[in-house]
Amino acid sequence: MSKYSEYINQERLKNNFIKMAEIDTGSCEETKTGIEPSTQKQVKFAKEILIPLLESINNLEDIKIDKTGIVTAYLQGNTETQYTLGLIAHMDTSEQAPTGPVQVKIHDYKTGNIELLSGTIIDETDLTPYKNHTIITSDGTTLLGADDKAGIAEIIEAITVLTEHPEIKCPNIKIAITPDEEIGEGVTYFDIEKFGANTAYTVDGSEAENIESETFNAFNPEIIINGIPVHCGHAYKKMVNAIEVANSIISKLPKSEKPETTQDREGYYHVDGINGDVNRVVIKMLVRDFDFNNAKKRIEFLKNLIKETEQEYLGCTIEFKENEKYHNMKEKLMERPEVIEYAKEAIIRSGLEPKEPVVRGGTDGAMLTLRGLLTPNLGTGGVNFHSKKEFISVQIMKKCCENVINLVNVWAEKIDKQ
Numbered sequence: 001m002s003k004y005s006e007y008i009n010q011e012r013l014k015n016n017f018i019k020m021a022e023i024d025t026g027s028c029e030e031t032k033t034g035i036e037p038s039t040q041k042q043v044k045f046a047k048e049i050l051i052p053l054l055e056s057i058n059n060l061e062d063i064k065i066d067k068t069g070i071v072t073a074y075l076q077g078n079t080e081t082q083y084t085l086g087l088i089a090h091m092d093t094s095e096q097a098p099t100g101p102v103q104v105k106i107h108d109y110k111t112g113n114i115e116l117l118s119g120t121i122i123d124e125t126d127l128t129p130y131k132n133h134t135i136i137t138s139d140g141t142t143l144l145g146a147d148d149k150a151g152i153a154e155i156i157e158a159i160t161v162l163t164e165h166p167e168i169k170c171p172n173i174k175i176a177i178t179p180d181e182e183i184g185e186g187v188t189y190f191d192i193e194k195f196g197a198n199t200a201y202t203v204d205g206s207e208a209e210n211i212e213s214e215t216f217n218a219f220n221p222e223i224i225i226n227g228i229p230v231h232c233g234h235a236y237k238k239m240v241n242a243i244e245v246a247n248s249i250i251s252k253l254p255k256s257e258k259p260e261t262t263q264d265r266e267g268y269y270h271v272d273g274i275n276g277d278v279n280r281v282v283i284k285m286l287v288r289d290f291d292f293n294n295a296k297k298r299i300e301f302l303k304n305l306i307k308e309t310e311q312e313y314l315g316c317t318i319e320f321k322e323n324e325k326y327h328n329m330k331e332k333l334m335e336r337p338e339v340i341e342y343a344k345e346a347i348i349r350s351g352l353e354p355k356e357p358v359v360r361g362g363t364d365g366a367m368l369t370l371r372g373l374l375t376p377n378l379g380t381g382g383v384n385f386h387s388k389k390e391f392i393s394v395q396i397m398k399k400c401c402e403n404v405i406n407l408v409n410v411w412a413e414k415i416d417k418q
């Protein structure tokens with residue numbers, strides 16, 4: 001436990017989190033059309049809840065929302081060297097579970113399952129590490145939204161502590177709270193230059209001891225099959241059924257390389273969606289690999305498979321779109337190892353043992369890192385994201401907040417020594 005732990009107001013942290021969690025801020029892939037957030041409820045949340053919370057912090061400057069829905073704020077640091085550290089979280093919640101409004105429940109957890117409404121049961125095995133903690137859940141009919149309102153609440157509490165204790169050394173801090181992260185659009189319109197941070201961290205992971213710096217390389221290919229539709233009565237030796245062609249392609253994907261048959265560092269092919277008729281079928285895929293060259297090999301495999309299939313089903317044409325999404329950020333991060341080292345140091349100062357798990361997914365930070373702003377991901381304490389079983393321990397939230405305070409402090413010490 002670091003010396004700053006006692007500065008954190010756990011009650012204030014909890015209450016700010018609940019205030020934000022209660023509001024439905026679900027994003028929606030289908031309604032995202034341009035630069036505006038996919039749902040107006042995110043904008044309403046930003047203006048009515050988030051911005052007033054930021055405005056209640058003394059000395060926090062330049063609080064604003066831009067036309068893409070990103071909320072930013074600035075805290076002047078107290079180091080001799082000018083350096084700006086970015087702290088990033090997201091305001092939207094996942095449409096994989098009902099998003100709200102959220103009825104928050106607080107539990108003084110001892111043992112056993114937590115039983116909620118609509119048959120939602122949080123299993124004891126998930127809860128064992130949190131004996132005697134204060135656990136926050138929804139009422140069981142919606143998700144909780146600790147992903148990522150816990151991240152926002154922890155950043156807000158950390159900044160509040162820094163302004164209440166000007167003796168704590170900190171660099172300049174720029175905050176960004178983004179919309180639409182859950183639909184993969186959190187940083188599409190993020191202006192890195194305008195943001196002005198030299199290095200950043202997203203606070204959007206799970207365990208407090210985790211630093212997430214390694215993500216998949218991701219492609220979301222589309223295979224578009226154009227068949228030859230003919231009236232069934234006259235189809236003999238003429239029809240090429242696009243559905244048959246799609247079936248042939250899918251049946252030739254390696255069975256041992258699917259999300260449900262791989263783990264840890266193993267990559268995969270995933271058929272994510274299929275849509276169409278005899279005339280035209282669109283297959284939506286996810287291709288994932290930690291090694292970029294292997295990811296490219298997977299794309300080549302699909303291209304060859306398509307060529308072979310066109311030969312087999314003469315007359316049909318098959319289009320292929322690679323749709324590269326994001327890169328494993330590890331490679332870029334290795335160029336400046338201190339970005340991870342300082343985060344580890346911060347976690348150690350909080351009394352935890354840092355871990356670097358691989359993320360079988362992507363983060364907004366992975367996209368920012370690729371574009372030049374190195375941004376690994378820190379934990380928020382949340383468990384069972386994107387589900388009605390989502391929960392968070394108030395004590396772990398406090399730990400994650402402590403990590404953030406230690407992190408800015410470590411950076412301040414190191415940059416002034418240089």
Ligand SMILES: [Zn+2]
Pocket residue numbers: 090147148181204
């Ligand atoms: Zn998240």
